[in-house]
Amino acid sequence: MKNIVVLVSGGGTNLQALIDAEKSGIIQGGKITCVISSKEGAYALERAKNSGIPSRVIPRKDYPDSVSYSRAILAALNEEKADLVVLAGFMTILDECVTKEYAYKIINVHPALIPSFCGEGFYGLRVHEAALAYGVKVSGATIHFVNEKADAGAIILQGVVNVENGDTPEVLQRRIMENVEWKLLPKAVSLFCQDKIDIVDGKAVVRE
Numbered sequence: 462m463k464n465i466v467v468l469v470s471g472g473g474t475n476l477q478a479l480i481d482a483e484k485s486g487i488i489q490g491g492k493i494t495c496v497i498s499s500k501e502g503a504y505a506l507e508r509a510k511n512s513g514i515p516s517r518v519i520p521r522k523d524y525p526d527s528v529s530y531s532r533a534i535l536a537a538l539n540e541e542k543a544d545l546v547v548l549a550g551f552m553t554i555l556d557e558c559v560t561k562e563y564a565y566k567i568i569n570v571h572p573a574l575i576p577s578f579c580g581e582g583f584y585g586l587r588v589h590e591a592a593l594a595y596g597v598k599v600s601g602a603t604i605h606f607v608n609e610k611a612d613a614g615a616i617i618l619q620g621v622v623n624v625e626n627g628d629t630p631e632v633l634q635r636r637i638m639e640n641v642e643w644k645l646l647p648k649a650v651s652l653f654c655q656d657k658i659d660i661v662d663g664k665a666v667v668r669e
């Protein structure tokens with residue numbers, strides 16, 4: 462059984478999708494053993510508590526920069542003996558001290574079709590605002606490994622939704638979460654925990 466540590470910052474609907482998937486047996490070979498929040502009072506912490514999952518709060522605001530914050534996260538991941546780290550709405554970019562030690566062991570969900578609308582500054586609703594401002598006709602979400610560059614690691618899974626006339630950022634966000642994020646994130650986690658993702662020439666190859 463792999464130890465899955467989930468990093469969160471907000472509402473935690475993706476965390477909930479992971480918890481539900483573990484309970485229903487969609488996630489095989491792994492167990493969520495700890496939730497770490499970058500924000501005190503994040504609703505994701507309630508979700509962990511309601512499911513009996515231990516949690517920690519490591520507030521981003523208590524650290525002067527990304528490097529010192531990342532060191533604190535790294536220490537916690539090592540203490541928790543994390544085999545897989547999932548960034549589920551985690552709104553802080555991790556320094557390479559974490560991404561190098563956990564290379565191809567950190568999975569992120571990004572709410573757009575990478576390489577569009579991604580990188581520094583693209584997070585949460587801002588991503589959907591940018592997609593609507595551009596006028597794209599499809600959008601979606603990407604599940605990918607995390608490396609030293611924001612949203613640039615190997616892509617594991619992607620899923621697409623249509624953009625409809627009159628969509629607001631909130632409506633598009635919800636459609637992408639329901640149809641893509643909440644399904645593909647648990648799927649990618651299960652694939653990882655069953656050692657079904659190979660890295661070939663820096664790209665992720667999924668064996669289903």
Ligand code: GAR
Nearest residue numbers: 471472473474475550570572584585
């Ligand atoms: C999700 O849409 C996730 O893809 C996005 O934030 C939302 C968090 O929702 N993540 C990012 O933008 C990271 N760059 P949740 O807290 O309800 O899972």
